[in-house]
Amino acid sequence: MYLFPNAAPPANAGRSAVSDAGRVVGATTVLFHEGDSADTLYEVVTGVFRATKIFPDGRRQVVAFAYPGDIIGFGHGDAYRFDCDALTPARVHAAGRGEVLQAMRTDPELGEKLLSMAAGEVATMQDLSMLLCRKSAMERIAGFLISLAARTGKEANDQRVSLPMCRADIADHLGLTIETVSRNMTKLRARGIIDLPNRGCFVIRDLNRLRQLAESETGTR
């Protein structure tokens, strides 16, 4: 059940992209760069994408991670406002912006759907800004891990959750440094709250305590 089931194939979307009847497959595929003409909307079918904004002086923010079901391409004017690439092999549905607007004229439900997706996007960004505004490093990391578990449907104890992004991505998403992310993850493991069996995944051992930490850092022990 996709938003753009019958969309036309997009123009070649970047290096190493493989187009397949309205879908794009590839690992580390670049969907688009900042400044590119924002003429396509994407819906993630499989895999995880990363939206990155790079400042002139090299500072970086990972604006969002996009999971299956998420729409990429809102919040831009005529040009994309950040880079977007895949962290894993991935598939997307693509649709031209013009086509979608056209389809909206004949199908009012699509308009409502898009509007509510946009509202969801706004809500997500508000949550991020609240996190960045007032939370400590530990609160941010605990909250981030919980949100990953929730998005992948593994929000329970002792389930292996995939962590496709590296420490630098997490740091640049949460407004921290690699070292601070690493130290706090180590601390969480030392307290038995999470486990880090391999690179690229984690396991929640005590969801309740993790939730407490995400709310207030005073759960310190």
Place this chain on the structure above:
Amino acid sequence: MYLFPNAAPPANAGRSAVSDAGRVVGATTVLFHEGDSADTLYEVVTGVFRATKIFPDGRRQVVAFAYPGDIIGFGHGDAYRFDCDALTPARVHAAGRGEVLQAMRTDPELGEKLLSMAAGEVATMQDLSMLLCRKSAMERIAGFLISLAARTGKEANDQRVSLPMCRADIADHLGLTIETVSRNMTKLRARGIIDLPNRGCFVIRDLNRLRQLAESETGTR
């Protein structure tokens, strides 16, 4: 030229509200509280509004300030996600969410308009999150003052810009404390970059230097 010119009068929107043929007038009027049923969209006609999120432990974030032309009420599901009140005497146009969705069915242009307003809202929140993610106190404050000047059409040297929000509001918007805001504003004044003639307003004396500070804190002198 308003988005909801013929909207019906809203239900009484809060204490000290005065309703007037589809408009609401009042100072410190509360438009809505977090948790209220999100059934109305507002367009600011006059005045300045403040959207505030309060955490269980008392921490606060001012999610946004809304100026004339801005739409309030996107990014919520069924219930509003934050409080909203007026910082100054203000007028708004109000429209029921259902009405707007209904109107969208007959007027596809309205749909596109709403979608592009939502996109603008997303962009605003992305900018805020980038600011909160990677910028120093001085960069945040310089950038904030510039954005206020731009929004009120006074983005030039030696114009008096209204500053309707108090230090606490600015601090809670930028993720800083009252003291840090105060100190940095004082520093800007000491360097001749801005002037603070009265409470409730400021004047940009050197827009170029203020712009530099907003980009990189290394303009330190």
Place this chain on the structure above:
DNA sequence: CGGATCGTTGATAGGGCTCAACTTTGGTGG
């Protein structure tokens, strides 16, 4: 004039950043 709120200024401390070294992981080629 007096009180309350808002804003400023000072002293101190702490959380996270910076710089740096080291360890682990994963991939590559002999």
Place this chain on the structure above:
DNA sequence: CCACCAAAGTTGAGCCCTATCAACGATCCG
């Protein structure tokens, strides 16, 4: 299969920016 190397992650020491706590000054309104 193993040695080697680059990239990713961890750990440590020290410092800086901003928060915190506290006192003081300014402004507004009765």
